[in-house]
Structure formats: structure tokens, C-alpha cells
Amino acid sequence: MTAALRFDPIRLPPKCEALRKEVRAFLAEEIAGGTFNPFKPNREDIDVPEFCRKVGERGWIGMTWPKKYGGHERSFLERYVVTEEMRVANAPTRRFFVADRQSGPILLKYAPEHIKMDILPRICRGELCFAIGMSEPNSGSDLFAAKTRATRTDGGYLVNGTKIWTSSAHIADYMIALFRTSPPTKENRRHGLTQFLVKMKQPGIQVNPIGQITGQFEFNEVVFTDYFVPDDHLLGEIDGAWKQATSELAYERSGPERFLETYYVLTELVRAVGDKPDTRSAEGIGRLVAQLHTMRRMSVSVAGMLQAGKEPVVEASIVKDIGTVWEQQLPHRVRDLAAFVEETATNRETLERQLDFAIKTAPKLTIQGGTTEVLRGIIARGLGLR
Amino acid sequence: MAESENIVVATAEKIFADLADAQTINHDKKGAWKAPLWNALSEAGLPLSWVDEELGGSGANLADGFAVLGAAGRFAIAVPLAETMLAGWLLSQARIASPEGEMTVAPATPKDRITVNADGTLSGRARGVPFAKEAKHIAALASGANGMSIALVKADDVRIEPGLNLANDHNDIVSFDKVRPVAAKPAPKGFDQTTLMLMGGVVRSLQIAGALESMLDISVRYSNERVAFEKKISKFQAVQHNLARLAGESAAALAAATSAADAIASVPSFNDDAVFLEAASAKIRCSEAAEKGGGIAHQVHGAIGFTIEHILHRYSLRALAWRDDFGSESYWAVELGKRVAARGADELWPLVASR
Ligand SMILES: Cc1cc2nc3c(=O)[nH]c(=O)nc-3n(C[C@H](O)[C@H](O)[C@H](O)COP(=O)(O)OP(=O)(O)OC[C@H]3O[C@@H](n4cnc5c(N)ncnc54)[C@H](O)[C@@H]3O)c2cc1C
Numbered sequence: 001m002t003a004a005l006r007f008d009p010i011r012l013p014p015k016c017e018a019l020r021k022e023v024r025a026f027l028a029e030e031i032a033g034g035t036f037n038p039f040k041p042n043r044e045d046i047d048v049p050e051f052c053r054k055v056g057e058r059g060w061i062g063m064t065w066p067k068k069y070g071g072h073e074r075s076f077l078e079r080y081v082v083t084e085e086m087r088v089a090n091a092p093t094r095r096f097f098v099a100d101r102q103s104g105p106i107l108l109k110y111a112p113e114h115i116k117m118d119i120l121p122r123i124c125r126g127e128l129c130f131a132i133g134m135s136e137p138n139s140g141s142d143l144f145a146a147k148t149r150a151t152r153t154d155g156g157y158l159v160n161g162t163k164i165w166t167s168s169a170h171i172a173d174y175m176i177a178l179f180r181t182s183p184p185t186k187e188n189r190r191h192g193l194t195q196f197l198v199k200m201k202q203p204g205i206q207v208n209p210i211g212q213i214t215g216q217f218e219f220n221e222v223v224f225t226d227y228f229v230p231d232d233h234l235l236g237e238i239d240g241a242w243k244q245a246t247s248e249l250a251y252e253r254s255g256p257e258r259f260l261e262t263y264y265v266l267t268e269l270v271r272a273v274g275d276k277p278d279t280r281s282a283e284g285i286g287r288l289v290a291q292l293h294t295m296r297r298m299s300v301s302v303a304g305m306l307q308a309g310k311e312p313v314v315e316a317s318i319v320k321d322i323g324t325v326w327e328q329q330l331p332h333r334v335r336d337l338a339a340f341v342e343e344t345a346t347n348r349e350t351l352e353r354q355l356d357f358a359i360k361t362a363p364k365l366t367i368q369g370g371t372t373e374v375l376r377g378i379i380a381r382g383l384g385l386r
Numbered sequence: 387m388a389e390s391e392n393i394v395v396a397t398a399e400k401i402f403a404d405l406a407d408a409q410t411i412n413h414d415k416k417g418a419w420k421a422p423l424w425n426a427l428s429e430a431g432l433p434l435s436w437v438d439e440e441l442g443g444s445g446a447n448l449a450d451g452f453a454v455l456g457a458a459g460r461f462a463i464a465v466p467l468a469e470t471m472l473a474g475w476l477l478s479q480a481r482i483a484s485p486e487g488e489m490t491v492a493p494a495t496p497k498d499r500i501t502v503n504a505d506g507t508l509s510g511r512a513r514g515v516p517f518a519k520e521a522k523h524i525a526a527l528a529s530g531a532n533g534m535s536i537a538l539v540k541a542d543d544v545r546i547e548p549g550l551n552l553a554n555d556h557n558d559i560v561s562f563d564k565v566r567p568v569a570a571k572p573a574p575k576g577f578d579q580t581t582l583m584l585m586g587g588v589v590r591s592l593q594i595a596g597a598l599e600s601m602l603d604i605s606v607r608y609s610n611e612r613v614a615f616e617k618k619i620s621k622f623q624a625v626q627h628n629l630a631r632l633a634g635e636s637a638a639a640l641a642a643a644t645s646a647a648d649a650i651a652s653v654p655s656f657n658d659d660a661v662f663l664e665a666a667s668a669k670i671r672c673s674e675a676a677e678k679g680g681g682i683a684h685q686v687h688g689a690i691g692f693t694i695e696h697i698l699h700r701y702s703l704r705a706l707a708w709r710d711d712f713g714s715e716s717y718w719a720v721e722l723g724k725r726v727a728a729r730g731a732d733e734l735w736p737l738v739a740s741r
Binding site: 005006007008009011020081084085088263266267268270271273274275276277279281282283284285286287289290291292293294295296297298301315318321322373375376377379380382383384385386 | 599602606609610620621623625626627629630631633634636637638640641642644645647648649663664666667668670671674715716718719720721722723724726727728730731732734735738739741
């Protein structure tokens with residue numbers, strides 16, 4: 001085979017099922033207690049620090065990390081279960097999820113010991129929110145065009161420039177950012193970027209909110225003016241961030257959050273059509289469920305590869321490509337299928353409200369975390385075409 | 387091709403590589419390749435993989451047999467290996483010994499019915515029966531006053547109206563006109579026509595997934611050879627993206643089919659919503675992948691892939707044809723959708739997550 005793409009039928013072990021029950025019970029309790037409303041995806045109360053602390057207490061943040069940093073030394077498959085249950089319930093995980101998925105693992109790998117001891121346990125307790133500072137006004141897909149500079153000074157670096165589209169920067173405690181420490185070389189235009197840990201809410205950082213078409217404010221512009229980063233906040237190799245980037249991609253790109261963001265409209269469609277759907281609705285639902293099931297099996301399979309210590313970058317990109325295209329089309333398909341549902345169906349109104357929001361959400365799904373076009377480029381490379 | 391560590395699968399792959407080379411078969415208009423291939427498969431005991439030794443078979447487990455079928459799909463072979471394996475499996479359910487030679491199963495579509503008459507003969511009509519014309523025996527699933535039975539019928543005793551599928555493989559109408567079976571026994575409890583269709587559907591899913599793997603393989607290779615505008619076409623971003631999508635469809639088909647096969651091999655019960663989800667989803671998703679993926683493979687090949695001389699059609703048309711056997715994707719989608727609706731909205735996620 002040119003491309004030995006393997007998606008072995010990994011099954012979640014029994015202890016995952018026990019954990020799943022625990023998570024469901026916890027979420028049911030939080031919903032009953034009014035912490036969040038799973039039927040209001042566009043809720044204003046998306047940022048719920050109290051909820052994060054409770055999730056931390058349960059041991060569901062930093063699950064796979066070493067105990068000495070507050071982690072729980074559990075498997076990727078167990079983490080997988082927690083992530084999908086949270087997603088499906090529309091739980092407000094935004095505050096801790098980036099740190100759990102991405103920032104924590106970067107710190108584990110590249111931060112000095114005293115920083116790890118200081119920060120990781122607080123992430124695990126659900127106390128810290130992280131932002132990702134990669135994109136800049138002229139550097140999105142082409143990350144290596146980033147210009148924000150970190151210039152050497154006594155005991156650290158001075159940062160000047162602007163990051164953009166930074167999700168959650170307005171509530172974040174830290175950001176892991178890419179800054180330019182030297183110009184690209186002729187041989188390697190990826191050279192010259194360095195990863196830093198940035199403490200937010202400090203002098204020299206200005207966070208400006210940017211509204212989104214959904215009516216939410218998640219994006220921000222982050223402006224750095226002579227912002228000081230101490231030496232021990234440098235992560236990994238100077239000028240070598242590009243080498244550090246690839247292995248993280250598989251974590252970022254294959255999880256259940258990559259196909260479940262608009263899932264709630266499918267549940268509500270099933271509710272609206274009732275227990276005896278007409279042929280058209282039944283067929284539509286059947287196909288959507290078959291597609292969902294297939295993606296989930298692929299995604300679990302990639303989680304199994306990660307658990308086995310592999311770096312399935314191409315497989316993960318395939319899951320994200322298919323998954324995000326699917327979650328993007330889902331609300332439109334559901335809208336089609338709901339067209340003939342009785343006006344008086346019990347949850348018709350809920351469904352419509354949710355559809356409005358999901359349809360507005362849809363355009364971003366194939367952009368965030370790497371666009372479809374960029375992913376297909378990575379897959380093509382994996383196929384030996386570039 | 388994937389080199390298998392499993393001895394049964396490795397044997398099958400070696401036979402396919404030696405005797406089922408797509409190019410050779412494509413050039414051989416008279417079908418001289420068929421007998422040697424079938425003989426080699428039979429000598430290796432592969433057609434009766436799923437039949438216990440005491441019933442005349444080689445007693446491989448379900449998982450090994452499924453893996454053989456994935457390999458058969460990668461070669462898109464056009465001899466009734468899958469059909470004979472399915473027939474042997476069906477007969478084994480009622481502990482009926484399998485005869486030698488090519489077999490097939492009936493019915494092959496969900497809506498056709500074969501019935502057992504009071505005198506033990508069989509009546510009914512089954513459409514779209516693969517390779518009936520080439521089979522010596524037919525394993526039939528029939529319903530009667532006493533429930534479901536499984537019967538072994540001589541092909542000479544039924545009426546066959548020959549037909550061809552999209553890929554020109556035999557796909558016939560079989561009429562049972564008070565046919566007396568060679569053997570007939572009650573089906574095990576709970577075994578019904580849906581069981582046979584689901585099993586057949588998973589078999590076809592594996593074959594489709596295998597064919598897509600090969601389509602990806604030859605498409606990537608072709609794009610690295612064909613030069614246009616002074617470049618290999620693989621260097622055009624639009625072509626790369628098409629191939630990336632083909633890789634996605636191929637991967638999705640493979641994941642769905644192998645997951646369903648694994649589900650059946652480890653939970654040998656079909657009266658279970660989770661196994662139904664797996665098997666029906668595999669047939670739905672693989673059929674969709676055949677359409678989307680096959681379309682891309684042809685696009686990448688340009689006109690040459692549309693010629694009868696080129697091997698692409700051996701994979702693409704078969705993958706498309708297999709969509710129709712043992713329930714089309716539309717059929718299974720309706721059935722799956724009905725089940726999901728009957729369980730209720732809040733039971734959908736628990737069902738999906740149970741796999
Ligand atoms: C909801 C959301 C949240 C986000 N959160 C963050 C965050 O927290 N932190 C952060 O750093 N960034 C974040 N981003 C930014 C995101 O990573 C970028 O939007 C993305 O990488 C694309 O960059 P761009 O927007 O500059 O588009 P561009 O790079 O300008 O792309 C525009 C179009 O051109 C295509 N294109 C560009 N280059 C190529 C190429 N070589 N080949 C083919 N097509 C190409 C793209 O695929 C796209 O279709 C977020 C984005 C969204 C939508």
C-alpha cells in the first residue's frame with residue numbers, strides 16, 4: 001500500500017464504562033442543580049469557574065499526567081470518555097479544556113521543573129484557563145509568517161506585536177504563544193519561532209474583545225507592548241518551535257470535540273420526529289447515525305494509537321477533516337429533515353432555537369484548529385504526494 | 387498491500403497476488419483465470435473457512451474469515467468466495483454439512499421471501515442473488531409454519547434467470563418452485579432474515595472497504611506518474627485534496643467495516659441494538675464511501691480510467707455494485723433510523739457510546 005491507513009477497532013476497556021457512568025451522574029446532578037442548561041448551547045453562562053473546580057475535584061482534568069504534578073496517571077481512553085460525555089452534555093468546559101488538551105502537555109514536555117510544579121497542579125484543580133497564541137493578523141494557516149517579536153533583554157525577553165483570534169484570552173490566566181526570536185533562514189522558513197509561557201493580566205498586555213457572528217465573545221485581539229517574559233518561561237528550543245508543533249497535532253485534531261460540537265441538534269431531531277418517523281426522516285437519521293458512529297470509531301481508534309505511544313498525525317488529520325465537515329453539515333441536514341415535522345411537535349421550538357445557533361456556529365468548524373485545506377495538505381503529504 | 391501476520395489471511399493474500407492480478411484478469415476476456423483461482427482457494431480451504439471441520443470445512447474463526455474477505459476486497463475478486471463463505475456459515479448455523487464447490491445464499495435482498503411448504507418443499511423468489519449462475523448449491527433461509535429454517539438446495543433444482551450487476555458479475559433471479567432441499571433444519575432461536583442480511587451486509591462492507599484501499603493505492607500511484615502542464619499531477623493542490631478526501635473515505639469505510647466485523651466476531655448475537663448499529667452503519671457508510679471515493683478515483687485517472695482496458699473499473703464498479711447486495715444503504719438507513727427513533731432521543735448517545 002502507498003498509504004497504510006489503519007483504523008483498528010479499539011474498544012474502550014470496562015473501567016472506561018464505569019467512569020462514563022460516574023461522569024453522566026455528575027453531569028445530571030449539575031444540570032439538576034442549575035449549574036448549566038444543556039439545551040441552551042448559546043447560553044450566556046458559558047464560563048462557569050465553579051463547574052471547572054468541581055470537575056477538577058473529580059480528577060477529570062490532567063487525567064493522563066503524572067501524579068506529582070496533580071495528574072491522575074490514567075489512560076487516554078479514560079480521558080476520551082470524559083471529553084465526549086462533557087461535549088454531548090454541552091457542559092461549560094471552555095475554561096479548562098485548552099489547558100487539559102494542549103497547554104498542559106506542552107508544559108509537561110518543555111517547561112522547567114519549578115514551573116511545572118507551580119502551574120500543572122492548579123490546572124488539574126480547574127483553577128487556570130489557558131489561551132493559544134498562534135494566529136496573527138497576517139499569519140493564520142501560514143503560521144511561519146508570524147511577526148510578533150521577542151527580543152533579548154536582561155533576564156528574559158521583551159515582546160511586541162499582536163496576536164488575534166485568541167479564544168478565551170479575556171478570561172485566560174496564561175497563554176502559550178509563538179514569538180519570533182530570529183528571522184527565518186533561506187533554507188528553512190520555519191526557523192526562528194519560539195514557544196513561550198505568557199502570564200496574562202500583566203502590564204504590557206492589552207486584550208480587546210472581538211465579537212462573533214453567533215453573538216458570542218470568545219475571540220480576542222491581544223496586543224503586546226514591551227511585555228516582559230522571564231527566561232524560565234521559554235518552552236523548549238529557541239527558534240525551534242516548528243519541531244515541537246507536530247506531535248501535539250494528533251491530540252488536538254482527533255478527539256470527540258472534533259465532530260460533536262453541533263451534535264445536540266441530532267438528539268433534538270430524534271425527539272421531534274417521535275418514535276414512529278416517516279421514511280424520509282428515518283432514512284436521514286439512519287445515515288447521520290451511521291456517519292457519526294463511523295467517525296467515533298475512527299476517533300477512538302486514534303485515541304488507542306496515542307495510548308500506544310504512536311504519533312498518528314495523518315490519521316488524526318483525517319478524523320478532523322471528516323469530523324468537522326460532518327459537524328458543519330449536520331445542522332443543515334437536520335434542518336432539511338425537520339422541514340416536515342409537525343408544527344406542534346413537543347420540542348419543535350427547542351429544535352428551532354438550537355438549529356439557529358448551530359447553523360451560525362457551523363462556518364467556524366472547518367477553520368478552527370487548522371483549516372480543511374491545510375489538513376488535506378497534511379494528508380496529501382502522508383500519502384507521499386508532496 | 388498490507389502484509390498480513392495472520393497465516394490464514396497471508397495464504398489468501400498470496401493466492402490473490404499470484405492468481406488474481408487485476409491486469410491479467412482484465413486482459414483475459416475468456417475467463418481462463420477463474421478455474422485456477424477457484425481451485426487454489428478451495429485447496430487452501432478458504433471458501434469453507436467458516437464451516438467446522440466435522441461439517442466439511444476448515445474451521446477458521448469468524449475474525450480470520452472477515453480478514454480474508456477484506457483481502458478479497460482489495461483484489462476485487464470476481465469468484466464466489468464471499469458467497470460460498472456466507473453459505474457455509476449459514477448452513478453451519480443449523481449444523482448442515484457443506485458440500486464442495488461454489489455456493490451462494492438466498493435471499494440476498496431484505497424484502498424477498500422464501501417459504502417452507504407443508505410438505506417440506508421451498509417456494510419463493512429471490513432477486514439479486516450473487517453468482518447463482520455459477521453456484522452448485524444454494525444455502526437458503528426460509529420461513530414456515532414452524533419458524534425459520536435453513537436449507538441446502540441444488541442449483542439444478544431451482545430456476546435461474548441470469549442477470550448481471552454493474553460490474554458484469556452474475557446477479558441472478560432465483561425461483562424456488564416447490565423445490566425439495568437436499569437438507570433442511572430449523573434455524574437457531576432468534577436467527578431471522580435480518581440476521582442474514584446484516585451478516586451479508588458486513589461481508590460486502592469489508593469488500594467495499596478493500597476495493598477502496600486499492601483505489602486509493604492505484605490513484606496515488608497514477609498521480610505520481612501522470613504528467614500534465616509539465617508537472618506530475620500529484621503536485622497540483624486540487625488533485626492532492628481530492629486524494630486526501632479519497633483517503634478519508636477509504637479510511638472511514640475500513641474503520642466502519644472492520645469495527646462491525648469485530649463486533650460480530652466478539653458478540654455473536656445479532657439481536658442486539660449495538661451489533662445492529664455496527665453492521666447497519668458499516669453497510670451505509672461503506673456504500674456512501676464507494677460513491678464518493680470511487681468518484682474521486684475516476685476523476686484522478688481522467689479518461690484512461692474510464693476505459694475497459696484499465697483496471698480501475700474492476701474496483702470501482704464492484705464497490706458500487708456491492709452497495710445493492712443484502713440491503714442497500716437507503717434500506718439500512720431507514721431501519722437504523724426507525725430503531726433509533728423507537729429508542730428515543732436520550733438513548734441515542736448511550737447507544738453510540740456503547741461501541
Ligand atoms: C472559532 C475559532 C477559534 C480560534 N481560536 C484560536 C486561538 O485560540 N488561537 C489562535 O492562535 N488561533 C485561533 N483561531 C485561528 C485559526 O487557527 C485560524 O483562523 C486558521 O488557522 C486559519 O487562518 P486564517 O483565519 O488567517 O485564514 P487564512 O490562513 O487567511 O486562510 C483563508 C483561506 O485560505 C485557505 N488557505 C490558506 N493557505 C492555504 C494553502 N497553503 N493552501 C490552500 N488553502 C489555503 C485557508 O484554508 C482558508 O480557506 C481560531 C479560529 C476560529 C474560527
